[in-house]
Amino acid sequence: MLLIYEEYFYIFILFIVSFGLACIILGASYFFSVQRADTEKFSVYECGFNPYEDSRNKFEIRFFLIAILFLIFDLEAMFLFPWAVSLSQINSFGFWTMLDFLIELLIGYVYVWKIGALNWT
Amino acid sequence: MEFIYQNNFKMFLPEIFLALSVLILTVHGSFLTTSRIFNFPLLTKSFAHLSILVLALTSVLFFNNVIPFMLTYQNSFIFDPLSCNVKKILTITSLFCLYISIDSILKNVITSFEYFILLLCAILGLNLLISSYDLLSLYLALELQSLCLYVLASKKKSSFSSEAGLKYFFLGSFSSAVLLFGVSILYGCLGTTNFENFSLLLTFPYGQSLQALVPLLEKALVCIALAFFFKVGAAPFHMWAPDVYEGSPISSTIFFAIIPKIALFSIFLRFFQSIFLTFTDTFIFLLSTVSLLSVIVGSFGALQQKKLKRLLAYSSISHVGYLLLAFASNSLEATQALFFYLIIYTITSFCIWSIVLSLDNSQNKSKNKTLTDFTLIVSQNSLLGFTSFLAFFSLAGIPPLAGFFAKMEIFIFALGSSLFFLSFIAILSSIISCFFYIRLIKNVYFEKNHENFFIFPVSRSCSLILAISSFLLVFLFFDPILLLLLSQKLSLCLFF
Numbered sequence: 210m211l212l213i214y215e216e217y218f219y220i221f222i223l224f225i226v227s228f229g230l231a232c233i234i235l236g237a238s239y240f241f242s243v244q245r246a247d248t249e250k251f252s253v254y255e256c257g258f259n260p261y262e263d264s265r266n267k268f269e270i271r272f273f274l275i276a277i278l279f280l281i282f283d284l285e286a287m288f289l290f291p292w293a294v295s296l297s298q299i300n301s302f303g304f305w306t307m308l309d310f311l312i313e314l315l316i317g318y319v320y321v322w323k324i325g326a327l328n329w330t
Numbered sequence: 331m332e333f334i335y336q337n338n339f340k341m342f343l344p345e346i347f348l349a350l351s352v353l354i355l356t357v358h359g360s361f362l363t364t365s366r367i368f369n370f371p372l373l374t375k376s377f378a379h380l381s382i383l384v385l386a387l388t389s390v391l392f393f394n395n396v397i398p399f400m401l402t403y404q405n406s407f408i409f410d411p412l413s414c415n416v417k418k419i420l421t422i423t424s425l426f427c428l429y430i431s432i433d434s435i436l437k438n439v440i441t442s443f444e445y446f447i448l449l450l451c452a453i454l455g456l457n458l459l460i461s462s463y464d465l466l467s468l469y470l471a472l473e474l475q476s477l478c479l480y481v482l483a484s485k486k487k488s489s490f491s492s493e494a495g496l497k498y499f500f501l502g503s504f505s506s507a508v509l510l511f512g513v514s515i516l517y518g519c520l521g522t523t524n525f526e527n528f529s530l531l532l533t534f535p536y537g538q539s540l541q542a543l544v545p546l547l548e549k550a551l552v553c554i555a556l557a558f559f560f561k562v563g564a565a566p567f568h569m570w571a572p573d574v575y576e577g578s579p580i581s582s583t584i585f586f587a588i589i590p591k592i593a594l595f596s597i598f599l600r601f602f603q604s605i606f607l608t609f610t611d612t613f614i615f616l617l618s619t620v621s622l623l624s625v626i627v628g629s630f631g632a633l634q635q636k637k638l639k640r641l642l643a644y645s646s647i648s649h650v651g652y653l654l655l656a657f658a659s660n661s662l663e664a665t666q667a668l669f670f671y672l673i674i675y676t677i678t679s680f681c682i683w684s685i686v687l688s689l690d691n692s693q694n695k696s697k698n699k700t701l702t703d704f705t706l707i708v709s710q711n712s713l714l715g716f717t718s719f720l721a722f723f724s725l726a727g728i729p730p731l732a733g734f735f736a737k738m739e740i741f742i743f744a745l746g747s748s749l750f751f752l753s754f755i756a757i758l759s760s761i762i763s764c765f766f767y768i769r770l771i772k773n774v775y776f777e778k779n780h781e782n783f784f785i786f787p788v789s790r791s792c793s794l795i796l797a798i799s800s801f802l803l804v805f806l807f808f809d810p811i812l813l814l815l816l817s818q819k820l821s822l823c824l825f826f
Contacts, residue, residue: 316353323360 274326285314341409344391348454351384352447359443373443378432381446389421405524406464412823413461416596423676424453424589426795430684431581433789438579440485452478456593465513465523476502483578494577501570505560512553519543529604548612555616558598562591564654565623568647575643583639584683587646588676603824617658618752624651625756629763638699648763649675655756656740662825664743669817671736678733681721681799688788704773710785715774717800724803726767732806
């Protein structure tokens, strides 16, 4: 087997297992649950406005603010995972670099909080 | 691995100071503006002075930094006389820039303290950009500064300002994408993003394997050059400049007009020196085409402008054209002339923008200025009139002013590199651009005025900068030795 296949074989197994597991969970919840549909249940969840309507309507900007803030912290997780995996190889410099990043992110979070961007009212 | 990182923070101390003070100012501002005990204070004025203090301290740190030759963080940042000196120039100019625009910031009702934090972030990004020696650090620093500038453009409470910010953002992110595309092709071809490795790989007479890659490499370099031309606002990519200049608040316009060009030219000169020695023909063709278009578009576009900021935007396009002409000449002397021109252009821009800031009269209060606002300012403030006379003549390149000397050097060295046609066209359009500068001077001195108004007195900060810059404009014509030595030093770093 080629080296590249050997390296990616585990990822392939992970892919197969996670795909299968997702199918099973989704299918089971579809078949075994009690389904009584009403308009509340079919409406779009927490999205602010209907997906299919005139694009020139006014909409609430706060949804986008929350989404953007969510994205920032999502990206933080994206940086944290590879850091956590490779922590044994990047020694103290890598460790403190990440802590520096986290502190700066924390300051951004404090700013967002104090300025009231998270308040819904 | 560990020893690579030791002692490296020492060189970065000014930048670390700047970054830390940005963080501290953020926390300070966010806690103080929302505090009920102090009755939700407006922090604009105190933040303006605090950020001036921060910039002054940063420039002191830069001036006290010892200049070694040093590569840090796995060769992704460089410290040599070029980067250190350009950083000094940049910090000082941004300090002055903030200093003259404080009044207009306070007048324009920019109430958010974030304005200054973004400004400091942009300056931090530009400082990192100057010393970056790797395409990755270059890209990150470029994005840091341009993201801040997009927000600064849209800080005025008007739809034009939002339009300016949005336009700048879309076009700027497009150009960044083109830059990234070029970088990815380069990485795909050469397997490295480091400038030193580029020069090692390419300046040596390379073998058969690299020979096959040359067309692809040229395409990558064209992509990167396009992004650079966009960021400095050279001609086929200049569309954003007049709108953004016109729409954004004047304090941001001054920043856009003066500061980023210094950093961008120094970093891209370094990059192209490291890589383009092998591609001289493509390189000179590209640069001279863009330079030709810039000088033509700049001088002909400015003829029709009625608004002052748009006129100055077109004038900056043509000046970028002259700078690119020096860039295309691709010799040590021409690079020296480029730095000389850049510094003198910065001084002249300071003079002109402080004049624009002090044009407020009783009728056009806090509106965007048009050319008619220059009408007969000499009758009310003769010194301001004389200063604008000096500034516009220097911009047009009339002796005995510093602008003449700078322009002459560029043309001489362009002729020395046998760019005859290009310098012929550049001289012709320089004559055309003389027309609208002289028209402004005619407005100042000879126009008939039918309206009654009085000009507000010039603010103290503006008058200080006006005095210094107009003195330098005359002085540097008679004694340019110091500046010539400085620009010589900067250009020597690139070639040896």
